[in-house]
Amino acid sequence: MLQINKLNAQVEDKQILHDLSLNIKAGEVHAIMGPNGSGKSTLGNVLTGRDGYDVLSGDITFNGKNLLEMGIEERAREGMFLAFQYPVEIPGVSNMEFLKAAVDARRKHQGLEELSSFDFMKLARDTSKQVSLDPSFLKRGVNEGFSGGEKKRNEIMQMMLLEPSLCILDETDSGLDIDALQVVASGVNAMRSSDRSFIVVTHYQRLLDFIVPDYVHVLAGGKIVKSGDKELAKELEAKGYGWLESEVA
Amino acid sequence: MSEQVSGNAQVEDLMRKDYAAGFHSAIESDTLPPGLDEDTVRFISAQKEEPEWMLAWRLKAYRAWREMAEPTWAHVHYPEIDFSSISYYSSPKSMKDRPKSLDEVDPELIATYEKLGIPLHEQEALAGVAVDAVFDSVSVVTTFREKLYEAGVIFCPISEAVHKHPELVKKYLGSVVPQKDNFYAALNSAVFSDGSFVYIPKGVRCPMELSTYFRINELNTGQFERTLIIAEEGSHVSYLEGCTAPMRDENQLHAAVVELVALDDATIKYSTVQNWYPGDKNGKGGIYNFVTKRGIAHKNARISWTQVETGSAVTWKYPSCILKGDNSVGEFYSVALTNNFQQADTGTKMIHLGKNTRSTIIAKGISAGRSNSAYRGLVRMNPGAEGARNFTQCDSLLIGDQCGAHTFPYIENRNASAVIEHEATTSKVSDDQMFLCQQRGLDAEKAVSMIVNGFCREVFKELPMEFAVEAGKLLEVSLEGSVG
Ligand SMILES: Nc1ncnc2c1ncn2[C@@H]1O[C@H](COP(=O)(O)OP(=O)(O)O)[C@@H](O)[C@H]1O
Ligand SMILES: [Mg+2]
Numbered sequence: 001m002l003q004i005n006k007l008n009a010q011v012e013d014k015q016i017l018h019d020l021s022l023n024i025k026a027g028e029v030h031a032i033m034g035p036n037g038s039g040k041s042t043l044g045n046v047l048t049g050r051d052g053y054d055v056l057s058g059d060i061t062f063n064g065k066n067l068l069e070m071g072i073e074e075r076a077r078e079g080m081f082l083a084f085q086y087p088v089e090i091p092g093v094s095n096m097e098f099l100k101a102a103v104d105a106r107r108k109h110q111g112l113e114e115l116s117s118f119d120f121m122k123l124a125r126d127t128s129k130q131v132s133l134d135p136s137f138l139k140r141g142v143n144e145g146f147s148g149g150e151k152k153r154n155e156i157m158q159m160m161l162l163e164p165s166l167c168i169l170d171e172t173d174s175g176l177d178i179d180a181l182q183v184v185a186s187g188v189n190a191m192r193s194s195d196r197s198f199i200v201v202t203h204y205q206r207l208l209d210f211i212v213p214d215y216v217h218v219l220a221g222g223k224i225v226k227s228g229d230k231e232l233a234k235e236l237e238a239k240g241y242g243w244l245e246s247e248v249a
Numbered sequence: 250m251s252e253q254v255s256g257n258a259q260v261e262d263l264m265r266k267d268y269a270a271g272f273h274s275a276i277e278s279d280t281l282p283p284g285l286d287e288d289t290v291r292f293i294s295a296q297k298e299e300p301e302w303m304l305a306w307r308l309k310a311y312r313a314w315r316e317m318a319e320p321t322w323a324h325v326h327y328p329e330i331d332f333s334s335i336s337y338y339s340s341p342k343s344m345k346d347r348p349k350s351l352d353e354v355d356p357e358l359i360a361t362y363e364k365l366g367i368p369l370h371e372q373e374a375l376a377g378v379a380v381d382a383v384f385d386s387v388s389v390v391t392t393f394r395e396k397l398y399e400a401g402v403i404f405c406p407i408s409e410a411v412h413k414h415p416e417l418v419k420k421y422l423g424s425v426v427p428q429k430d431n432f433y434a435a436l437n438s439a440v441f442s443d444g445s446f447v448y449i450p451k452g453v454r455c456p457m458e459l460s461t462y463f464r465i466n467e468l469n470t471g472q473f474e475r476t477l478i479i480a481e482e483g484s485h486v487s488y489l490e491g492c493t494a495p496m497r498d499e500n501q502l503h504a505a506v507v508e509l510v511a512l513d514d515a516t517i518k519y520s521t522v523q524n525w526y527p528g529d530k531n532g533k534g535g536i537y538n539f540v541t542k543r544g545i546a547h548k549n550a551r552i553s554w555t556q557v558e559t560g561s562a563v564t565w566k567y568p569s570c571i572l573k574g575d576n577s578v579g580e581f582y583s584v585a586l587t588n589n590f591q592q593a594d595t596g597t598k599m600i601h602l603g604k605n606t607r608s609t610i611i612a613k614g615i616s617a618g619r620s621n622s623a624y625r626g627l628v629r630m631n632p633g634a635e636g637a638r639n640f641t642q643c644d645s646l647l648i649g650d651q652c653g654a655h656t657f658p659y660i661e662n663r664n665a666s667a668v669i670e671h672e673a674t675t676s677k678v679s680d681d682q683m684f685l686c687q688q689r690g691l692d693a694e695k696a697v698s699m700i701v702n703g704f705c706r707e708v709f710k711e712l713p714m715e716f717a718v719e720a721g722k723l724l725e726v727s728l729e730g731s732v733g
Contacts, residue, residue, distance in 0.1 A: 050688075051684070052680075071687075073688075076689060082688050088685050092702070092703030092704055093703030102691060105692075105695075106690050162689070
């Protein structure tokens with residue numbers, strides 16, 4: 001699904017990621033943990049092709065294609081999805097209109113026909129219920145006036161509608177109460193399948209009780225300093241990151 | 250910031266689309282040589298075989314204009330206009346003897362309007378919209394006249410109304426915008442060539458949308474149209490104007506006057522989609538659009554101005570309402586988009602005279618490229634405006650970082666019981682918003698137009714349905730080359 005090989009990347013002339021390698025196979029869930037400022041969001045931004053995040057060296061293959069040659073929207077249409085740490089508002093653009101445009105773009109890329117407004121409406125309503133968002137949120141501006149938890153659930157709803165092959169969740173759990181956390185986790189679990197992979201970025205072991213990862217990686221100072229299975233997350237929860245950082249330095 | 254720079258470069262690419270209405274039609278015309286004096290005014294009046302009172306009215310305006318100075322207070326900059334280098338009248342040759350039916354209209358003219366997407370053949374026209382087409386200075390054709398006539402509605406070129414309905418023209422022309430109102434209004438009053446005249450009788454709800462499409466074609470001609478709409482007691486009309494011009498390297502002057510009279514309990518909804526040629530991406534050419542629009546609302550009457558301004562090199566325009574009658578309502582919904590080197594100084598005046606008068610102002614300014622847009626609005630509560638209310642909301646959206654947006658609200662409250670509320674915001678199409686859209690698979694162009702359309706939603710919903718779609722598309726085209 002995704003092979004990252006010796007990735008070095010910078011933001012604003014400052015190198016953030018150092019020789020980062022990661023191999024994610026179809027169907028796997030990888031958790032990435034690490035202290036603030038270690039480069040977790042940067043990795044998501046580099047993968048999705050955000051402007052200003054420059055790859056210095058290394059290569060990335062996504063579904064057999066050279067990812068670094070693809071533009072932002074091309075990566076998205078190929079099935080890469082980023083659930084944002086801080087979802088932004090787009091006032092006046094209805095969620096429904098936005099979602100339909102996104103789904104149509106993805107379907108067009110896959111050689112499928114656009115959904116009729118009627119079919120899409122039905123699909124969107126069903127999906128909103130799955131993430132416990134009232135269908136009235138579909139009529140509101142994208143994230144406009146949503147609470148923190150509603151924004152995150154809206155991200156998961158987008159993910160469900162777009163059916164991506166690689167989902168990157170950037171601290172989707174932060175700021176969520178336990179009920180919302182369970183909604184998000186059950187959304188993700190419902191989507192787990194043998195042809196879909198996840199990168200779950202989180203600070204807390206808590207989320208990983210609900211979304212059980214196949215692998216856990218610790219990112220510190222822009223490097224993967226330790227990889228393991230779900231037990232590693234528990235160890236981190238108990239010991240903090242300090243012992244790892246001193247190992248790296 | 251590297252992120253900012255690359256984002257802007259992308260926006261700029263998007264903003265560089267061509268002006269689709271920028272063609273010129275090869276139509277033979279009679280054009281007056283440049284220059285303006287009393288003889289010019291007499292010539293125009295004679296061309297239209299006007300009665301003596303109309304000529305006298307024009308001459309009074311001309312003499313006043315000669316003594317007036319061009320206003321300089323607007324937040325726009327352009328080289329001084331040489332009013333003697335402009336031609337004040339141009340008429341397609343074939344219009345000499347006004348055609349009796351569409352069959353007699355020069356096919357080239359009909360083709361021009363078809364290129365603009367305005368079919369003049371009634372059977373092909375938009376259902377439920379009557380069109381008056383004004384080409385350079387002359388009204389070419391008015392559709393659906395018979396159907397309107399049955400309802401008692403008069404919709405005809407104003408030059409025709411001068412002959413056929415002199416009592417109405419005499420009574421109302423200049424009653425809202427007097428000849429001496431301002432420099433451009435005086436100029437218009439002296440040399441106005443044509444425009445639309447609408448009369449809705451008492452209690453009648455106009456059975457269809459009325460619309461006028463203005464087209465400047467000739468080189469170096471000014472266009473001075475004059476529109477007069479009279480809605481008798483309890484009547485209702487919705488009117489739309491659209492305008493385009495060919496791409497020219499020279500600037501061209503457009504100075505129109507629109508007067509609305511809404512008598513007791515009447516409603517006039519006036520919508521504009523203004524797409525005059527804005528000049529090229531380096532700021533060469535384009536229309537100077539200096540327009541005076543004003544309506545007077547009598548008891549319980551409502552006047553609603555909705556405008557989508559995307560064209561012109563320089564726009565100077567303040568559609569206004571005089572809320573004379575008690576309980577009358579004035580509304581102004583505006584989207585003004587400027588790109589490249591365009592400048593717009595636009596807004597409204599709400600003059601509250603009557604008791605419990607209400608006004609709403611929603612103004613959305615979008616600036617991209619190196620353009621500048623200003624909102625300028627006056628809300629005045631006169632001493633008699635007991636219990637009057639105004640709500641104003643001005644939002645500016647910036648695309649890129651070389652453009653500007655300015656807000657100049659003027660509030661004059663002379664009645665302690667009146668309430669005035671004002672809200673203003675400035676925002677940017679942010680990289681975060683662009684990235685969200687693109688990460689969901691939308692291309693940059695679609696993303697910008699979606700964000701901008703969202704920003705304009707409150708205004709677009711005031712437009713008649715057919716035109717809301719058109720306005721959305723127009724924004725998309727006007728925005729090309731501009732993501733940030
Ligand atoms: N757009 C940006 N501009 C400047 N610095 C950035 C930007 N994005 C990330 N950084 C810097 O990169 C480092 C890693 O940040 P980030 O990837 O957000 O960490 P994390 O998500 O692990 O908390 C930090 O030092 C941060 O300040
Ligand atoms: Mg982060």
